[in-house]
Amino acid sequence: MTKQQANWSPYDNNGGSCVAIAGADYCVIAADTRMSTGYSILTREYSKICKLADKSVMASSGFQADVKALQKHLAARHLIYQHQHNKQMSCPAMAQLLSNTLYYKRFFPYYAFNVLGGLDSEGKGCVYTYDAVGSYERVGYSAQGSGSTLIMPFLDNQLKSPSPLLLPAQDAVTPLSELEAVDLVKTVFASATERDIYTGDKLEIVVLNADGIRREYMELRKD
Numbered sequence: 001m002t003k004q005q006a007n008w009s010p011y012d013n014n015g016g017s018c019v020a021i022a023g024a025d026y027c028v029i030a031a032d033t034r035m036s037t038g039y040s041i042l043t044r045e046y047s048k049i050c051k052l053a054d055k056s057v058m059a060s061s062g063f064q065a066d067v068k069a070l071q072k073h074l075a076a077r078h079l080i081y082q083h084q085h086n087k088q089m090s091c092p093a094m095a096q097l098l099s100n101t102l103y104y105k106r107f108f109p110y111y112a113f114n115v116l117g118g119l120d121s122e123g124k125g126c127v128y129t130y131d132a133v134g135s136y137e138r139v140g141y142s143a144q145g146s147g148s149t150l151i152m153p154f155l156d157n158q159l160k161s162p163s164p165l166l167l168p169a170q171d172a173v174t175p176l177s178e179l180e181a182v183d184l185v186k187t188v189f190a191s192a193t194e195r196d197i198y199t200g201d202k203l204e205i206v207v208l209n210a211d212g213i214r215r216e217y218m219e220l221r222k223d
Helices: 064-085 091-104 149-158 178-195
Strands: 019-021 024-033 036-037 040-043 049-053 057-063 112-119 125-130 136-139 141-145 202-208 212-219
Touching: 019 057, 019 112, 019 125, 019 149, 019 178, 019 202, 019 212, 024 057, 024 112, 024 125, 024 178, 040 049, 049 064, 049 125, 049 202, 057 064, 064 091, 064 112, 064 212, 091 112, 091 125, 091 136, 112 202, 125 149, 141 149, 149 178, 178 202, 178 212
Parallel strands: none
Antiparallel strands: 019 024, 019 141, 024 202, 036 040, 049 057, 057 112, 112 125, 125 136, 202 212
């Protein structure tokens, strides 16, 4: 089975794919661990997932220098918030902060495409998807990165999120159980790895629920 090379940018020394799925009482965020430039694999053990707060986790694809600068800025802003309010920032608040941070840099944007997942104040799973200049939306599931064009149709077919124009408004959470969501993430990455040369090596899965955060790993194709 022949893999396809995605559109490549000289700034894209990451590629790969990130996925997040929100459930009634959990959130699953996953990304592969391959970092590559063109046809060269720089490392097979690079984590694209960053914990921003106890209930907020971000996965990023794009130019890794910009991703690291963005993570450092968000960590500093969160530390200031904790000193001022004596508590951690909620996931919806972190989502707004990320949007503001990206929009502030819109004329020279971070080359980073992010998906933020976590739990809201009611304990429901939440996923926020972004473009490079801060436009964002709360959704039930999302994918970013070079494999997103392969993964999103699969997720649409399996989950079919209701239109945000429906009245009355429906919760942006998926009907899957936590175990089913993890299995679905493993399936979509196994599929994307077959076709995207920037996705592969290993899958890192982070699950947030009322008990805290746990990580799982699954081997992917290494060619």
